[in-house]
Amino acid sequence: MPSSQTPPAGGTALDPTAVRADIGDARVIRVTPADVRATLERLRGEGFTMLIDIGGADYPGREPRFDVVYHLIKLASTSTTLAQIGQPERVRVLCGVPENDPVVPTMSDLWPAADWPEREVYDLFGVTFSGHPDMRRIQMPVEWEGYPLRKDYPLRGPGREKTPRPSFALKSNVAAGTPASGRTAAALQRQIAAARGQAPKDDAQ
Amino acid sequence: MAVNDMPGQFFLAKLDDVARWAQSSSVWPLTMGLACCAIEMMTATAAEYDIARFGSEVFRASPRQADLMIVSGRVAQKMAPVVRRLWEQMADPKWVISMGACASSGGVFDNYAIVQGVDTIVPVDVYVPGCPPTPDGLLYAVNLIQQQIRQGGRGGILARA
Amino acid sequence: MTDVAVPAHGLQIAPVGDGRMVISMGPQHPSTHGVLQVITELEGETVMRADPEIGYLHTGIEKSAENLFWTQASTVIERMDYLSPLSNACCYVMGVEKLLGISGEIPVRAQHARVLLCELHRIASHCVWLGTGGIDLGAISGFFYAFDLRERILDLTELSGGARMHPNYLRIGGLRDDLPEGFLRKVDELIAMYYPRMRDLRALLQKNPILQDRMIDIGILNADDAIAWGITGPSLRAAGVPYDVRRAFPYNGYENYEFDVITRTEGDAYARFMVRLDEMDQSMRIIEQARKYLDTPGPVMIADTKYAPPPKETIALSMEALIHHFKIVSESFRVPPGDVYQAIEGPRGELGYYIVSNGDNRPWRVRTRPPSMYNLQVLKKIAVGEYIADMVVMIGSLDPVFGEVDR
Numbered sequence: 044m045p046s047s048q049t050p051p052a053g054g055t056a057l058d059p060t061a062v063r064a065d066i067g068d069a070r071v072i073r074v075t076p077a078d079v080r081a082t083l084e085r086l087r088g089e090g091f092t093m094l095i096d097i098g099g100a101d102y103p104g105r106e107p108r109f110d111v112v113y114h115l116i117k118l119a120s121t122s123t124t125l126a127q128i129g130q131p132e133r134v135r136v137l138c139g140v141p142e143n144d145p146v147v148p149t150m151s152d153l154w155p156a157a158d159w160p161e162r163e164v165y166d167l168f169g170v171t172f173s174g175h176p177d178m179r180r181i182q183m184p185v186e187w188e189g190y191p192l193r194k195d196y197p198l199r200g201p202g203r204e205k206t207p208r209p210s211f212a213l214k215s216n217v218a219a220g221t222p223a224s225g226r227t228a229a230a231l232q233r234q235i236a237a238a239r240g241q242a243p244k245d246d247a248q
Numbered sequence: 249m250a251v252n253d254m255p256g257q258f259f260l261a262k263l264d265d266v267a268r269w270a271q272s273s274s275v276w277p278l279t280m281g282l283a284c285c286a287i288e289m290m291t292a293t294a295a296e297y298d299i300a301r302f303g304s305e306v307f308r309a310s311p312r313q314a315d316l317m318i319v320s321g322r323v324a325q326k327m328a329p330v331v332r333r334l335w336e337q338m339a340d341p342k343w344v345i346s347m348g349a350c351a352s353s354g355g356v357f358d359n360y361a362i363v364q365g366v367d368t369i370v371p372v373d374v375y376v377p378g379c380p381p382t383p384d385g386l387l388y389a390v391n392l393i394q395q396q397i398r399q400g401g402r403g404g405i406l407a408r409a
Numbered sequence: 410m411t412d413v414a415v416p417a418h419g420l421q422i423a424p425v426g427d428g429r430m431v432i433s434m435g436p437q438h439p440s441t442h443g444v445l446q447v448i449t450e451l452e453g454e455t456v457m458r459a460d461p462e463i464g465y466l467h468t469g470i471e472k473s474a475e476n477l478f479w480t481q482a483s484t485v486i487e488r489m490d491y492l493s494p495l496s497n498a499c500c501y502v503m504g505v506e507k508l509l510g511i512s513g514e515i516p517v518r519a520q521h522a523r524v525l526l527c528e529l530h531r532i533a534s535h536c537v538w539l540g541t542g543g544i545d546l547g548a549i550s551g552f553f554y555a556f557d558l559r560e561r562i563l564d565l566t567e568l569s570g571g572a573r574m575h576p577n578y579l580r581i582g583g584l585r586d587d588l589p590e591g592f593l594r595k596v597d598e599l600i601a602m603y604y605p606r607m608r609d610l611r612a613l614l615q616k617n618p619i620l621q622d623r624m625i626d627i628g629i630l631n632a633d634d635a636i637a638w639g640i641t642g643p644s645l646r647a648a649g650v651p652y653d654v655r656r657a658f659p660y661n662g663y664e665n666y667e668f669d670v671i672t673r674t675e676g677d678a679y680a681r682f683m684v685r686l687d688e689m690d691q692s693m694r695i696i697e698q699a700r701k702y703l704d705t706p707g708p709v710m711i712a713d714t715k716y717a718p719p720p721k722e723t724i725a726l727s728m729e730a731l732i733h734h735f736k737i738v739s740e741s742f743r744v745p746p747g748d749v750y751q752a753i754e755g756p757r758g759e760l761g762y763y764i765v766s767n768g769d770n771r772p773w774r775v776r777t778r779p780p781s782m783y784n785l786q787v788l789k790k791i792a793v794g795e796y797i798a799d800m801v802v803m804i805g806s807l808d809p810v811f812g813e814v815d816r
Contacts, residue, residue, distance in 0.1 A: 156639030200360030
């Protein structure tokens with residue numbers, strides 16, 4: 044892991060989602076929590092029947108802080124051939140959720156698939172989904188405190204944040220209880236010097 | 249009359265040695281397969297590596313019937329009390345192999361979600377490095393456990409000190 | 410330690426009266442295919458309610474990826490779907506290549522090799538599914554046959570990538586290095602041994618009356634429900650909807666390959682079983698075609714030295730090569746800001762990554778769209794009314810892998 048050796052190079056974008064590179068992977072719609080449900084219902088009426096995913100993202104430098112990202116795909120259940128499926132359209136709905144009021148209406152009554160991913164966004168980001176039948180943690184134990192995927196949550200957890208990472212290169216084998224192998228850099232230098240027929244260096248030990 | 253001239257045969261040994269030989273020849277692991285290492289553990293039971301030839305004929309799902317817990321895979325925060333409870337439910341004598349880097353030390357995942365080494369929860373007898381270790385590595389670990397059993401390990405054949 | 414006042418999932422397991430019993434199946438169970446806990450409410454042997462509890466393998470992979478370089482993140486991402494690691498890596502590197510804008514420059518040989526390896530890993534993943542699914546029902550010999558086939562595939566993975574599982578062979582821009590000598594010959598050997606082996610496996614399992622009794626009409630999932638529950642992959646195709654990402658949104662040159670998308674209409678566990686068996690044959694068909702394409706030599710990494718580490722032999726000879734190598738290894742390259750959703754057809758369904766970059770040399774967010782999580786969620790619906798013994802069949806037919814469900 045590089046994190047102890049090189050600092051992050053420093054990103055340039057506070058809101059990467061506003062920078063739309065011409066990738067063409069999906070049609071992108073940005074909404075607020077007030078109109079996310081209407082937007083998704085309208086999209087469902089247009090034929091975007093499958094909710095592929097609900098995910099979250101945290102942009103602490105930006106207001107609103109969180110993004111809840113809905114991915115939908117236009118797929119009709121009556122399609123029975125590849126030609127009917129064709130190249131379905133993808134749409135990505137980005138719902139910006141403010142930090143001081145992180146509530147979004149649930150989609151689990153429209154799509155039963157939304158149940159667990161919404162619980163996961165709650166568990167990892169702290170965004171609650173109003174109207175969800177079972178809003179409790181899903182990945183972390185139910186009594187866990189903190190929302191791990193937020194950017195201000197330390198990677199190693201609050202308990203171990205300050206403990207030094209083991210630096211294996213500095214540990215002494217002898218101190219750890221395993222016998223030293225004798226294959227140290229100094230021994231190698233002596234060996235090289237002996238092979239060359241030179242006198243060993245003075246600081247060799 | 250010398251022993252060799254007597255009709256019939258005698259077999260003299262210490263009861264401890266016989267018991268240890270029996271125990272080491274039929275170590276039955278508990279199915280504690282968690283993640284990728286579990287797949288290599290399953291591969292070790294398959295035809296090419298065949299752990300059954302070392303005595304681990306069956307993997308028992310019930311901790312009451314198993315004497316070796318192979319913790320194969322990363323131990324998440326939610327799973328840690330489960331691992332501990334299962335270890336406590338196993339009957340003595342019992343041994344633990346910590347298979348893979350994640351079980352031994354947290355592995356690649358030095359983060360909030362993974363217990364940094366299953367030896368913080370249960371005492372471990374053999375650590376197997378690798379991510380995942382090849383089934384050969386697991387078989388060697390089982391052999392080491394068998395050696396430990398035959399040499400007496402901790403606390404004799406019945407108790408685990 | 411042994412009394413659990415608040416179970417980790419937060420639900421109380423207690424008698425509910427009316428002769429119903431609430432039991433916890435898992436998280437340690439021989440047949441849950443991993444660390445799954447299903448809290449089932451039973452009336453006699455019939456399941457009235459099934460609540461799968463996940464999170465017992467939550468690894469924080471997405472958070473780990475945010476602290477690793479772009480080139481390093483694929484190591485942890487490979488460990489999600491651990492039955493077909495290269496599929497995860499393939500999807501991730503393709504997503505990053507889209508953000509970098511180099512998708513059009515990936516060499517053709519690298520694309521064919523990616524297709525070959527992804528299909529090999531699809532077969533390997535289905536071998537585990539087949540073997541463990543059979544074992545759950547008592548068909549133990551199938552396990553040995555299937556895992557032996559998987560061994561040959563792991564041999565190929567080890568030959569090309571260096572490790573049996575998690576080789577980190579696919580890199581942003583192509584492959585780490587070219588396929589070694591003897592690789593294509595071993596692929597030919599695998600192709601030759603595959604068909605007799607599949608004939609044996611099918612003879613053992615496909616028409617087996619016990620297996621058919623246990624799988625037919627179990628866990629029926631129709632097309633409307635499958636789409637509402639976000640099911641993808643073989644489970645969706647067994648319900649009648651021929652959605653395959655390789656055909657709908659072709660990647661890696663899949664438009665140049667001939668293969669059928671296997672679909673069935675019954676939607677029960679046996680249909681999902683048959684779809685996966687036939688899919689293995691289609692994967693082998695793709696492998697044979699990719700094998701022919703790989704006869705043509707060529708580069709396997711893009712030429713742009715900003716992203717591609719220089720060949721090892723040039724590092725000792727050229728200062729520029731040394732500097733490029735140093736920069737890529739010690740601080741990686743930066744990816745321009747933006748977000749992308751990249752999906753592939755994994756063995757379980759649509760595996761997708763929503764990758765966000767803020768211009769840094771590390772990912773800002775890698776959100777996984779885990780097919781297994783959605784496939785498993787539908788257990789809440791299809792298990793109701795079935796026997797508890799069929800729970801095992803249903804979980805096996807949905808084929809979840811918990812590294813992906815929990816991440």
